[in-house]
Amino acid sequence: xxxxxxxxxxxxxGYEAAREQLAEIVRQLESGxxxxxxxVELWEQAEKLAAQCQSWLDAAKTRIEEMKTPDQV
Numbered sequence: 001x002x003x004x005x006x007x008x009x010x011x012x013x014g015y016e017a018a019r020e021q022l023a024e025i026v027r028q029l030e031s032g033x034x035x036x037x038x039x040v041e042l043w044e045q046a047e048k049l050a051a052q053c054q055s056w057l058d059a060a061k062t063r064i065e066e067m068k069t070p071d072q073v
Contacts, residue, residue, distance in 0.1 A: 015053060015056045015057075018049050018052055018053050018056075019049075019053060021045075021049055022046055022049045022050060022053065025042045025043075025045060025046045025049070026046070028042055029042055029043065029046075
């Protein structure tokens with residue numbers, strides 16, 4: 001069986017690209033036309049992408065919080 005075309009852990013991608021890959025995976029899964037074995041692979045990949053996106057968002061939030069002056073908090 002061919003590998004899924006989205007390989008999140010094979011290369012470093014940016015937030016926007018990861019979100020687009022995640023959206024594409026959701027479209028594929030929602031179509032209902034993906035065989036079960038491929039759907040499981042896509043789901044696992046989506047979990048990794050979602051975790052990476054959340055990590056980027058958390059880091060950005062931390063940076064913003066650190067830049068605030070005490071009277072802005």
